[in-house]
Amino acid sequence: MLKKNLVKAFSEQVNAEYYSAYLYLVMSAYADRAGFKGAANWLFVQVQEETAHGTHMYRHILERGADPAFADIKTPPSNFRGIKDIFDKVLEHERLVTERINNLASLALRENDHASYNFIMWYVNEQTEEEAGVGDILAKIALADKNPGLLFTLDAELGNRTFVDPFPRTQAD
Ligand SMILES: [Fe+2]
Ligand SMILES: [Fe+2]
Structure with missing residues (x-):
């Protein structure tokens, strides 16, 4: 069973991952309209990755016998100044996500929840990449x-x- 504060923290991270997906969707639209179809594709792959992260974390909450909490996903900014500005903001955003992931790892350790700690380690490596x-x-x-x-x-x-x-998940999982 996942402790209450970890349910809250993981649920907030599910929301943050879906926000990331939405942010990259906005950026992908901008790149597409600006004629950078390749960058639009790269950003759209980000959308799919972030959605996969959110879903993966949501499953972790359920698998540990808790109810995920849901909240509004805020509207991402859409005022970009070219392709460099987009990628500057991607880096800035990913640095914030790294901080969130580190906080989640610290909380899992403090709560002596090694299953959650192990789960979150995948994200620690992912953020480096x-x-x-x-x-x-x-x-x-x-x-x-x-x-x-x-x-x-x-x-x-x-x-x-x-x-x-x-x-990847099969029907049988
Ligand atoms: Fe992510
Ligand atoms: Fe990310």
């Missing part, structure tokens, strides 16, 4: 400053990203 991946994209955007043609190469690269379900 997320921040590194976005950092790489921002480094390439910085290179395109002197050579704008590189932006098209980068966009094509971002267009190749495909969604791989991190938690």
